[in-house]
Amino acid sequence: MNCSILAIGTELLLGSLENTNASFIAGRLAENGIDSFLQVTVGDNEKMIHRALEFCLSSSDAVIITGGLGSTEDDVTKSALSSFFHRELVLDREIESHLEERFAGIDRTVYQRIKKQAYILEGSRIIQPMGTAPGLILEEGDKLIICLPGVPGEMRFMMEKSVLPLLVSRGKGSQDVIISRFLRIVGLSEPAIETAIMDIVKAQQNPTLAMLPGLGEVQIRLTARARGREEAQELLGTVEKQIRERLGNKIFGIDEEDPEKVVGDMCRKRGLSLSAAESCTGGLFSSRITSVPGSSDYFRGSVVSYSNESKKKILGVRSSFLRSFGAVSKEVAEEMAKGARNLFATDIAVSCTGIAGPKGGTEEKPVGLVFLGLCSDSMLVSERTRYYGSRKDIQYRATQSMLDLIRRFLLGEQLGGRGN
């Protein structure tokens, strides 16, 4: 089974929207052993949709189409399919009554528009929707045409629930599965990682290795191809072990294990509570920590102290420290962490003060200079570091370091390095 992906939407051609649907579908196909060699994007334009369909069908057994199924004027996907395959658009009573029920009481003019979604291609089957726009499955000779909405949440729901099971059950062609695993690293640069594991990279054919540098972290992607899921996982496990022998604790997690989740899980497991005092990160640290479900188990809160006044009044930072060392200093970072720990009565508190830019830098204290603090019952420590990039980049990198500082503390590593 070989499946191409056709994204429809003028937005995509104007560059105002990134085609995240294509990469999501591609990833899920690969994980399920379904080959995918082609992606095409065209606008909401019947002629171009026809040309793209022709090209996709000539190159693959199935086409997954996303976008243009909604109820606005420029949603022309169904009409383009209708003329391409010479199939009428017919009213589906079941969808109609479903819509009637859901939009009972809505303005009738609005409803007339929504009702467009109740029309389907003659001979097609419906994919049950999460939102209002249903998906469609069409068989044309030995080709399979699948239409999904462009709204990412609705598309993903249908992919997981209906499309992947269908494609897998068809099982035409290669039965190989391709599985990737991502090893995630904070605190080491890409060349440093490459040097450390160069020989492993060179020796590997399956899984293959690739280095993906990101904001404040580097990921090593391992991609294995095998007959089955288990065999692929085993191949991945063997190489992961080799890499871990080199990089050890520098690897903070794999795949979806974000730093905020890893740190949260460590705190929960040890029954430790956490709080924070943020200056230049402006709440981003707390926001990341609390984006994890169940974070109230360990997180008690934070103070975003964006003025000297609030550093003194709420966190108890000494005026003399602010005067002598300035708000961006190791001394103030430590006082902030101590203050947050007292205020929220937690086991651990972290802090961050720095210059996020783009203005406010001096020769002595340039944009990107950041001090991190950590306070526990046995320790009060700070680290100095320097980041580059935009304001948002610097803020994000600083929160990566705050999370990694907590992690290293919990692992019992030596803290206070980096030019402190």
Next chain:
Amino acid sequence: MNCSILAIGTELLLGSLENTNASFIAGRLAENGIDSFLQVTVGDNEKMIHRALEFCLSSSDAVIITGGLGSTEDDVTKSALSSFFHRELVLDREIESHLEERFAGIDRTVYQRIKKQAYILEGSRIIQPMGTAPGLILEEGDKLIICLPGVPGEMRFMMEKSVLPLLVSRGKGSQDVIISRFLRIVGLSEPAIETAIMDIVKAQQNPTLAMLPGLGEVQIRLTARARGREEAQELLGTVEKQIRERLGNKIFGIDEEDPEKVVGDMCRKRGLSLSAAESCTGGLFSSRITSVPGSSDYFRGSVVSYSNESKKKILGVRSSFLRSFGAVSKEVAEEMAKGARNLFATDIAVSCTGIAGPKGGTEEKPVGLVFLGLCSDSMLVSERTRYYGSRKDIQYRATQSMLDLIRRFLLGEQLGGRGN
């Protein structure tokens, strides 16, 4: 001039990398009046590259290719072009000496690999690189083929410096420019907006209108085509005015005017200071506010009170309120806002308390229930609202509402609605 975009890279087919290059190139083409109706993505596979080239060339005057120009084994773009156009790969002495100089002293085995980059297609011209891989320009009959590296920074550099000037100077066909403007709306649903401006949408040919629903906001995209930038802006201005007559203050900004920037600018202009108390949003409000450069002009800080203890101790929320009404209640939202305003001594404070989920909901207080509070010298008010979606969705939507609450307050609108 009509230009298609061909992205080459097996990564893209595995879904492990998003095709940000295509959306960047598409956006820059549109801004420069160059039509672009087609994007194709294939892997590092000569046969598929040939098929894609054929399709792109049959649909457009020019093709911009990205990816596969590097020095690793799987970079096959040049070799595929060589066989497709029957042109030899020849060593370019200038690139070679440039590489020799740059990589003097490097391991010879590594250098042999890098040297692959010094080979170019017979008869092609070089685009000067920022990194090591040069771009190529090839003219084949009346078609233009442009090859760029896949590394985003290098690709963007060549697009701006060489490719766009070349395409614009060619000026084949249309000299039109295409400019989009986005009107951004919080607090109205997509069908409600469509109903309100239906007749304008229908009457419009240039600019065209499209509705883009996003998380906690809807954008109306206006896209104008005209001979010059000024004329296009004028067309956009006329329709924007018509829409504003219908939607008025519901439009909070255009284009890059994020709510956090709009609210910040309003505060700065009026010399008002701002603070916050966050519970279920966990710092995301503060993080958004402080992501704007210069936000320390008006933002003093916030308290993320993630426990009842901290609500009482730091913000002064009455214990009896927490007992009688619960932490998620209008009474507590108001106390939190009042507490933040006192603590940070600001003109305005906002607050938020709710159930972000996925757990913790009850029949009476379901996941997604959120109370917002606002306190000023003359007002203490709250609003009740309900969101749907994931934990992160609910948190983000709540911060959209907090920002919009401040905006509506500053505009002198009636507050406290929505089932309060």
